[in-house]
Each structure stands twice: as structure tokens, then as C-alpha cells.
Amino acid sequence: MLTNLRIFAMNHQTIPSAHINNLCCYKIRASFKRLKPYVLLGRNYSSLPGLIGNDIKSLHSVINPPIAKIRNIGIMAHIDAGKTTTTERILYYSGYTRSLGDVDDGDTVTDFMAQERERGITIQSAAVTFDWKGYRVNLIDTPGHVDFTLEVERCLRVLDGAVAVFDASAGVEAQTLTVWRQADKHKIPRICFLNKMDKTGASFKYAVESIREKLKAKPLLLQLPIGEAKTFKGLVDVVTKEKLLWNSNSNDGKDFERKPLLEVSDPELLKETIEARNALIEQVADLDDEFADLVLGEFSENFDLLPAEKLQNAIRRVTLAQTAVPVLCGSALKNKGVQPLLDAVTMYLPSPEERNYEFLERISRLLLPFADQHIEISSLTAGNIALTVGLKHTATGDTLVSSKSSALAAARRAEREEEKQHRKNNEAERLLLAGVEIPEPVFFCTIEPPSVAKQPDLEHALKCLQREDPSLKVRLDPDSGQTILCGMGELHIEIIHDRIKREYGLETYLGPLQVAYRETILNSACATDTLDRTLGDQRHLVTVEVEARPIETSSLMPVIEYAESIHEDLLKVSQEAIENGIHSACLQGPLLGSPVQDVAITLHSLTVHPGTSTTMISACVSRCVQKALKKADKQVLEPLMNLEVTVARDYLSPVLGDLAQRRGNIQEIQTRQDNKVVIGFVPLAEIMGYSTALRTLTSGSATFALELSTYQAMNPQDQNTLLNRRSGLT
Numbered sequence: 001m002l003t004n005l006r007i008f009a010m011n012h013q014t015i016p017s018a019h020i021n022n023l024c025c026y027k028i029r030a031s032f033k034r035l036k037p038y039v040l041l042g043r044n045y046s047s048l049p050g051l052i053g054n055d056i057k058s059l060h061s062v063i064n065p066p067i068a069k070i071r072n073i074g075i076m077a078h079i080d081a082g083k084t085t086t087t088e089r090i091l092y093y094s095g096y097t098r099s100l101g102d103v104d105d106g107d108t109v110t111d112f113m114a115q116e117r118e119r120g121i122t123i124q125s126a127a128v129t130f131d132w133k134g135y136r137v138n139l140i141d142t143p144g145h146v147d148f149t150l151e152v153e154r155c156l157r158v159l160d161g162a163v164a165v166f167d168a169s170a171g172v173e174a175q176t177l178t179v180w181r182q183a184d185k186h187k188i189p190r191i192c193f194l195n196k197m198d199k200t201g202a203s204f205k206y207a208v209e210s211i212r213e214k215l216k217a218k219p220l221l222l223q224l225p226i227g228e229a230k231t232f233k234g235l236v237d238v239v240t241k242e243k244l245l246w247n248s249n250s251n252d253g254k255d256f257e258r259k260p261l262l263e264v265s266d267p268e269l270l271k272e273t274i275e276a277r278n279a280l281i282e283q284v285a286d287l288d289d290e291f292a293d294l295v296l297g298e299f300s301e302n303f304d305l306l307p308a309e310k311l312q313n314a315i316r317r318v319t320l321a322q323t324a325v326p327v328l329c330g331s332a333l334k335n336k337g338v339q340p341l342l343d344a345v346t347m348y349l350p351s352p353e354e355r356n357y358e359f360l361e362r363i364s365r366l367l368l369p370f371a372d373q374h375i376e377i378s379s380l381t382a383g384n385i386a387l388t389v390g391l392k393h394t395a396t397g398d399t400l401v402s403s404k405s406s407a408l409a410a411a412r413r414a415e416r417e418e419e420k421q422h423r424k425n426n427e428a429e430r431l432l433l434a435g436v437e438i439p440e441p442v443f444f445c446t447i448e449p450p451s452v453a454k455q456p457d458l459e460h461a462l463k464c465l466q467r468e469d470p471s472l473k474v475r476l477d478p479d480s481g482q483t484i485l486c487g488m489g490e491l492h493i494e495i496i497h498d499r500i501k502r503e504y505g506l507e508t509y510l511g512p513l514q515v516a517y518r519e520t521i522l523n524s525a526c527a528t529d530t531l532d533r534t535l536g537d538q539r540h541l542v543t544v545e546v547e548a549r550p551i552e553t554s555s556l557m558p559v560i561e562y563a564e565s566i567h568e569d570l571l572k573v574s575q576e577a578i579e580n581g582i583h584s585a586c587l588q589g590p591l592l593g594s595p596v597q598d599v600a601i602t603l604h605s606l607t608v609h610p611g612t613s614t615t616m617i618s619a620c621v622s623r624c625v626q627k628a629l630k631k632a633d634k635q636v637l638e639p640l641m642n643l644e645v646t647v648a649r650d651y652l653s654p655v656l657g658d659l660a661q662r663r664g665n666i667q668e669i670q671t672r673q674d675n676k677v678v679i680g681f682v683p684l685a686e687i688m689g690y691s692t693a694l695r696t697l698t699s700g701s702a703t704f705a706l707e708l709s710t711y712q713a714m715n716p717q718d719q720n721t722l723l724n725r726r727s728g729l730t
């Protein structure tokens with residue numbers, strides 16, 4: 001397993017690749033002082049023959065650049081906005097590849113998994129390192145499909161900046177909102193790239209408005225397009241008042257002209273650019289006091305005289321402060337606008353030392369990533385992104401520290417900080433690296449190996465895949481003994497199935513995909529239970545009385561309460577066993593065997609015969625809680641999804657008709673260029689296989705995005721139908 005590693009240490013030493021035991025310090029964080037980076041000079045690895053694939057040039061050098069010249073960035077967007085195409089152009093113009101890869105031909109560098117190349121989508125994030133005009137850029141291309149949201153989040157937390165790619169004909173789309181919120185959570189400065197300016201329906205103005213309205217961000221227009229859709233041929237650099245035109249004879253977009261806009265040759269464009277520049281200056285001055293002083297002092301009479309460099313510095317400050325986002329545009333497919341985007345990445349996004357990380361990590365083997373290929377290196381300075389191999393006990397979301405003693409120190413520190421948490425100690429927040437939020441899976445199905453003998457191999461494969469992808473959950477059905485796979489969506493489970501076959505050589509069988517329901521209770525119920533068993537000469541005797549009642553707050557974990565009559569001494573020895581029993585009972589509701597949510601369990605009495613084992617206490621409590629849940633009035637909760645369908649006007653009616661049959665609840669129908677965007681809710685159970693149905697209904701012209709909204713109570717009729725179906729009555 002490869003682990004993405006972000007080196008946070010900064011010291012007058014590089015991080016050695018000494019042979020240190022693989023140390024898993026789950027959720028243990030260490031803090032270290034920020035010190036100056038060490039710069040290795042004169043190491044030239046330009047001759048690394050055969051290390052990288054034929055089409056990929058070796059890096060000119062694998063020297064450690066000064067930290068101020070490092071940019072760790074991610075590319076994020078809604079599915080199909082053009083992240084992979086943009087990344088391919090970036091790699092080509094930076095000299096990393098010698099030919100242009102194409103998602104539609106399945107030969108891109110970053111989409112290297114077989115499933116990615118076949119489907120033309122990104123599933124796993126890929127990291128590549130290249131140089132641009134003296135800067136070292138570590139870039140991560142992340143997936144756009146909602147099933148792989150966790151993969152995006154695990155990348156974002158180690159990045160310093162991001163480029164958000166938009167389809168200029170669609171503006172902000174559903175998944176853009178999700179990744180934007182994730183980037184907000186990790187406080188990542190961003191640049192927006194309005195891609196597909198060549199596409200029919202592309203609108204710079206519309207896309208900018210959607211950034212303002214839907215993302216509630218302040219767009220800084222650093223460029224204006226020259227032409228739109230079919231007429232798109234270049235850009236205006238608003239900051240420098242220059243026009244950038246791509247040579248129409250060049251088939252790779254490498255050649256373009258940068259010329260100052262002149263009154264004689266471009267009077268209209270110059271006028272438009274000056275207006276845009278003045279607006280930009282006012283906007284930045286509003287957000288940056290230092291710049292406001294400069295503009296109002298020296299240049300208040302004539303903004304035209306303000307040097308581009310002063311404006312760029314101020315734009316950089318507001319971008320880093322995340323009070324506004326620079327907006328650029330282009331067409332990756334038609335090879336226009338990518339080089340200025342790279343300039344903007346180096347100019348406006350932060351270097352690692354401008355982000356406040358205070359952690360040290362240390363590992364055994366270091367590799368520099370080149371998508372699916374790697375070069376082993378002996379050392380790396382702070383601020384870089386690298387890979388490490390062979391960590392057997394780590395999982396996505398863990399933080400590694402340098403040694404056992406620092407781990408222990410960090411653990412003690414973390415404990416102290418936790419204790420202080422209720423005192424709202426802000427320092428604690430600064431010390432902790434935000435963990436990844438693991439979304440709850442909404443689908444599950446059984447998975448079977450080709451033969452019983454292969455069950456251990458399947459378990460091993462699932463264990464490895466889970467460590468990489470914690471949004472994949474695996475459990476055993478206690479009744480049937482079958483292995484159950486729980487995932488984020490149909491595509492997610494399909495890809496896991498495919499990976500087990502390709503990467504572990506196991507042909508597995510999946511049962512029908514089922515929705516992950518939940519259950520709750522509507523009123524209180526009490527139950528008592530006694531367990532009396534003699535094993536050997538030891539008698540185990542427990543008597544329990546519990547009450548289950550519904551609670552208002554939404555929580556998957558039961559709230560556990562103890563009556564005052566329960567003696568403290570008894571709790572001391574048996575609390576863990578009691579709580580294990582309650583948790584295991586609530587994992588298997590009485591209606592469908594689904595997890596029970598929004599309940600409180602009160603232990604009213606507990607008597608334990610001396611010598612009774614804690615396992616027996618757990619078993620008795622669990623059985624008693626299940627009895628109480630069974631007695632109460634019960635309710636099935638089903639996952640309700642946010643749905644956004646983008647469809648050509650002509651196909652709107654059939655799409656709406658179909659959604660009505662799927663118990664869809666339409667909230668809004670927006671107009672987006674020539675398309676209609678249907679926004680609403682639909683129960684997950686009704687939307688299985690929707691991509692095929694939608695393709696048929698709209699001749700493949702519509703797209704949709706789904707995201708879990710909440711769990712809602714099913715109406716009695718639908719609930720009965722479901723229960724009858726599950727018990728084989730219908």
C-alpha cells in the first residue's frame with residue numbers, strides 16, 4: 001500500500017530515510033517549532049534513465065528547491081469539468097510529458113487506474129511533480145464523482161492551495177459546492193479556472209455570477225475572454241493590459257503571443273480592459289488596507305499608472321487571506337489559457353511556509369510520485385509531498401510522528417488538550433491536523449469469494465482496500481455469516497468489485513445492491529431479562545432492566561443513562577460491558593436489522609452474581625435492549641438524497657414525470673443557459689440505476705449529481721411494502 005505523505009518538518013536537516021520501525025500513531029499529533037528549510041544545491045538527477053515511462057521525461061533535477069518556490073496544489077471540481085484534461089496540458093507545457101494525453105482516448109498520466117482509463121473518470125487522486133519557471137509544483141488531480149468525496153478530502157487536508165476547475169457553460173455545479181465546502185473547512189486558498197470557454201453555451205459572465213451567488217465567494221476577474229464558444233480565441237490579462245492570442249496553426253498551444261493592448265489596434269478591448277482593471281483595483285483595495293493606502297495615496301488620480309506588480313502583490317495577499325478568489329479562463333481541450341493558469345498558481349497560491357503547519361513526520365522509505373510511477377529518494381525537505389511504502393498498520397487519516405518518545409509526548413499533549421477542550425483552548429485547535437470526515441455508506445451488498453478456501457484472500461483484499469478508503473465499510477452478517485460490503489454509491493461498489501479482481505486476482509460475486517436503511521422508535525418501552533448459565537463450575541447470573549425511548553437530537557450512537565440506584569462500584573467493573581451490549585443491540589434494529597438511531601437507553605437496574613463474566617453481562621444487556629426496542633412502536637428511516645439533474649429544455653417533461661414516479665420532491669427548476677436544472681429530493685431506494693434510465697429518457701443529454709441529504713421516516717404504506725418484501729411476502 002502506498003501512503004501519501006506530507007512532510008511538515010522544517011529544520012536545518014533534511015528528513016533522513018533511516019530504518020525506523022513503522023510506527024502507527026493513530027490520531028496522535030506532535031507539534032514542533034517552525035524552523036528554516038534546508039536547501040540542497042547542485043544535486044542533479046537529470047540522468048534517471050528508465051526510471052520513468054517512455055512518454056515521460058525525467059525531471060531536470062530532483063533537487064530540493066527553496067521552500068518559497070514550492071507549490072502544493074490540488075485540482076478539484078464537479079465531474080467532467082475538465083480537471084484531468086487541464087492536468088494533462090499542465091504536464092505537457094511544463095515539459096513533464098512529451099505528448100498530450102486525452103481522457104477520451106484513455107491515455108492520460110494521472111488517470112492511470114484501468115477503471116479510470118476505461119470510464120474516462122478520475123477515481124483515485126494522482127500526484128505528480130513538475131517544475132514551472134523555477135517553481136516546484138506538486139499537483140494532485142482529485143476525483144469529481146460524489147462517490148469518491150472522501151478521496152478528495154484526504155488530499156485537501158495536505159494541500160496548500162487549489163485550482164477549482166469549472167465548466168464555463170455550467171458554472172457552479174452540485175459537486176463543486178461540496179468540494180468548495182471541504183476546501184473552506186481546510187482553509188485552502190483557491191484560484192478558479194473557467195474551462196471549456198470554447199464549448200457551445202460557454203458564458204464567462206454566467207459562470208462568474210454563479211461563483212458569486214452559489215459559492216458566496218468574491219471573484220477577482222484577472223482575465224477576460226476574447227470571444228466565447230466557437231469564437232473563443234484568446235484572453236486579456238486585466239492586470240497587465242495585454243492580450244494573449246494562441247497561434248491557430250499550432251496544434252499543441254505551446255506558441256502564443258502576449259502583446260500590450262493599444263488604442264490604435266484594439267480601442268474597444270482596451271476600454272473594456274481598463275474598466276475591468278479599475279473595478280479590480282477597487283475591489284482589492286476594499287479587501288486589503290495596505291493596498292488601499294497605496295491606491296488612495298499615490299495613484300488616486302489615475303489607476304492606470306499603478307504598476308502591475310503592486311496589484312499582483314495585493315491580489316496574492318487577498319487570495320492567501322481567502323477573502324477573494326482570482327478567476328481565470330480558457331479551454332484546456334483547445335490548448336488555450338493553461339500557461340497563464342500555471343503562472344497564476346506560482347504567483348498567487350501560497351508556499352508551504354505561508355501555511356501554519358507545525359508538525360513533523362518521519363518515515364522509512366521515501367518516493368517521489370509521478371502518477372503511477374515513483375523514484376526513490378534519500379531525503380526531502382519540509383513543504384514537499386512524497387509517498388512512503390510498507391506501513392502495515394496505518395490507515396487514511398492517521399498522522400505519523402518521528403519516534404516512540406515523540407508519539408508518547410504527543411499523546412500526553414493531545415490528552416491534556418482534550419481535557420482543556422471544554423475550556424475552549426484555541427491553541428489546541430492550532431496543534432491538531434484536521435482529521436478526515438468519513439461519510440456514512442448508503443448502499444450495501446453481500447460479497448462472496450469464488451470458493452470457501454478463498455475467504456481469507458478476500459478478507460485480506462478488503463482489509464487493504466479499507467485502509468486506503470475508509471468510506472468503504474465491511475461487516476459480517478451475524479445471521480447468515482456473509483460478508484457485507486457497504487459503500488457510498490453504485491459506482492463505488494462496482495469499482496471495489498473490479499479492483500478486487502484486477503489487483504488481487506479474485507473473482508467475487510456480489511449480491512443485489514441494497515439501500516442502507518435505519519430504524520428508530522416512536523415511544524418508550526421497558527424490558528427485563530435474566531441470563532442464568534453455568535459454564536464448568538462457574539455460574540453466570542445477570543438480571544437487567546432497561547428502558548428505550550426516542551430522543552429529538554439526530555444521533556446514530558445511543559445516548560446511555562444510568563438510574564441513580566445503580567451502584568458506582570458495580571459500574572466501575574461492568575460499565576464497559578454494559579455499553580458494549582447496548583451498542584451491539586442498537587446496531588441491529590428489530591424491523592430490518594438496520595442500525596437504530598435517535599434513541600436513549602436507560603439502565604434501571606442491574607444485579608450480577610459474583611464471578612459472572614463481563615461477556616455474559618454484555619450478552620444479557622444486549623438481549624434486554626433488543627426486547628425493549630421490539631416492544632416500542634417502530635419506524636424505518638430511509639436515506640433521502642439531494643438530486644440535481646441538468647437537462648436540455650426539450651427533455652424536461654419526461655424527466656419530471658419520471659421523478660414523480662420515483663417519489664421525487666422537486667424544490668426548484670433553474671434555467672442554466674439552454675438547459676434546465678431540476679433540484680429536489682428523492683429517496684435513494686427509488687434512484688438505483690438512474691444513470692441508465694436518464695440516459696434513455698434524454699438520449700444521453702442529461703447529467704445528474706446525488707448527495708445524501710438526511711434519513712427520513714418512510715410513510716406507513718411504503719414501509720409495509722418494504723417489510724413485506726424483506727420477509728418474502730411480496
Ligand SMILES: Nc1nc2c(ncn2[C@@H]2O[C@H](COP(=O)(O)OP(=O)(O)OP(=O)(O)O)[C@@H](O)[C@H]2O)c(=O)[nH]1
Binds near residue numbers: 085142143334
Ligand atoms: N469543449 C471542451 N471539452 C473539454 C474541455 N476540457 C475537457 N473537455 C472534455 O470534457 C470531458 C471531461 O474531461 P475530464 O478532463 O475527464 O474531466 P474531469 O473533470 O477530470 O472528470 P472526472 O475526473 O471524471 O471528474 C472530456 O470529454 C474532455 O474531452 C474544454 O476545454 N473544452
